[in-house]
Amino acid sequence: MNLSAPRLKDALLAEIPSLRAFAISLSGSIDRADDLVQETLMKAWASSDGFTEGTSLRAWMFTIMRNTFYSLHRKRRREVQDVDGEAAARMVSPPAQHGHLDLADFREALGRLPPDQREALILIGASGFSYEEAAEICGCAIGTVKSRVNRARQRLMQQMAVTSADDFGPEIGVVSAGAASPADVA
Amino acid sequence: MNASRDDDRPTPTLEPKLQAHIGRQLRQLYDQMVSEPVPDRFKSLLEQLESRETPSAAETDASAPADTTSEPSQVPR
Numbered sequence: 001m002n003l004s005a006p007r008l009k010d011a012l013l014a015e016i017p018s019l020r021a022f023a024i025s026l027s028g029s030i031d032r033a034d035d036l037v038q039e040t041l042m043k044a045w046a047s048s049d050g051f052t053e054g055t056s057l058r059a060w061m062f063t064i065m066r067n068t069f070y071s072l073h074r075k076r077r078r079e080v081q082d083v084d085g086e087a088a089a090r091m092v093s094p095p096a097q098h099g100h101l102d103l104a105d106f107r108e109a110l111g112r113l114p115p116d117q118r119e120a121l122i123l124i125g126a127s128g129f130s131y132e133e134a135a136e137i138c139g140c141a142i143g144t145v146k147s148r149v150n151r152a153r154q155r156l157m158q159q160m161a162v163t164s165a166d167d168f169g170p171e172i173g174v175v176s177a178g179a180a181s182p183a184d185v186a
Numbered sequence: 187m188n189a190s191r192d193d194d195r196p197t198p199t200l201e202p203k204l205q206a207h208i209g210r211q212l213r214q215l216y217d218q219m220v221s222e223p224v225p226d227r228f229k230s231l232l233e234q235l236e237s238r239e240t241p242s243a244a245e246t247d248a249s250a251p252a253d254t255t256s257e258p259s260q261v262p263r
Contacts, residue, residue: 009233016228041232110212125209
């Protein structure tokens with residue numbers, strides 16, 4: 001343990017927004033996400049000896065959280081037959097701004113992905129982890145993460161291509177009207 | 187022999203744009219979640235944990251049921 005209590009507290013505090021975002025995508029609801037975050041914070045505090053300073057605190061905490069989630073999840077599954085995918089469909093809070101219809105579609109499509117693919121995609125595509133870190137967090141091989149991410153993208157592309165085929169075509173550059181990225185204009 | 191082509195099968199021409207689109211939406215969604223304000227319960231949880239670690243900072247906190255050794259008077263009947 002290299003971190004003093006006040007430093008540890010500040011460091012954990014700083015990770016909460018990311019943790020919550022990952023928790024929401026794992027658990028599918030804000031309430032369960034926050035319970036998960038709380039559990040993770042307590043475990044991280046209790047086992048801070050296991051953290052090596054200089055390595056990624058975020059990756060370490062994500063690992064704790066993911067393990068916590070899956071052990072709770074297995075327990076819960078034994079208690080209540082949780083309809084998988086139902087939780088996933090409720091995933092994440094309603095969009096803060098209006099006018100993002102296709103973001104809602106996207107969220108739904110994301111919710112329909114198999115959990116392992118969704119998780120890999122989020123770790124790589126949104127949380128900004130490297131494939132190595134994601135593999136460590138998920139306890140699997142780097143190649144497995146890569147293929148999960150690929151399959152997630154393929155699946156989302158198929159769904160998006162179907163659900164928004166009409167919207168695509170010429171409109172694609174308008175998707176993020178606020179910040180039109182020059183990269184889209186070939 | 188078996189279908190290992192599943193992952194790298196060439197997809198229709200929409201792919202690069204769709205892929206970029208997916209990437210943007212994913213980040214947009216995630217950024218929304220990350221920018222949610224941190225609930226107070228987490229701050230106070232961490233403060234509790236901290237004060238437990240450094241007992242000098244807090245006096246006796248009655249709320250912590252941590253050690254029962256100090257009060258053997260309460261015997262459940």
